[in-house]
Amino acid sequence: MFWRKKRTFEEKKKFKLVLRREDSLFLLSQARALHPKEFISLLRGKVKKDENIVYVSEVIVPPLATYGHGFSTYNPYLMPIIADIVGTAHSHPSGARLPSFEDLRNFIGYALLIVCYPYESSEDIYAYDSRGRNVEMEIS
Numbered sequence: 001m002f003w004r005k006k007r008t009f010e011e012k013k014k015f016k017l018v019l020r021r022e023d024s025l026f027l028l029s030q031a032r033a034l035h036p037k038e039f040i041s042l043l044r045g046k047v048k049k050d051e052n053i054v055y056v057s058e059v060i061v062p063p064l065a066t067y068g069h070g071f072s073t074y075n076p077y078l079m080p081i082i083a084d085i086v087g088t089a090h091s092h093p094s095g096a097r098l099p100s101f102e103d104l105r106n107f108i109g110y111a112l113l114i115v116c117y118p119y120e121s122s123e124d125i126y127a128y129d130s131r132g133r134n135v136e137m138e139i140s
């Protein structure tokens, strides 16, 4: 009998993240507007497991988000129940590209987007999976 261990989507090595151009521009403008504070937002979308693609369809700015220097939080109890959250995005005013230990500890969904100073173009947006590995990103 042929037996194969079932793997979850998260355990798989690589997936691709597809972000709409308007959403990438929104993330950059939010990061610029709040600089030097951090901003945070949630990414809504859908996952095509057979193609290993995560599509972001909407960027949601959480209500009553607290923006600070070196941190940004939101109250999860104030969030509407949204089942299709595929990840989060936040800015790094320091320009650091890599996710911090805290970023990975607070990981939600499939992908983490880091919007790095100087927030000039989609080249300043980096995508990571829950293990902090770089994820291929396509701006559509």
Ligand SMILES: [Zn+2]
Binding pocket: 090, 091, 092, 099, 100, 103, 114
């Ligand atoms: Zn961070």
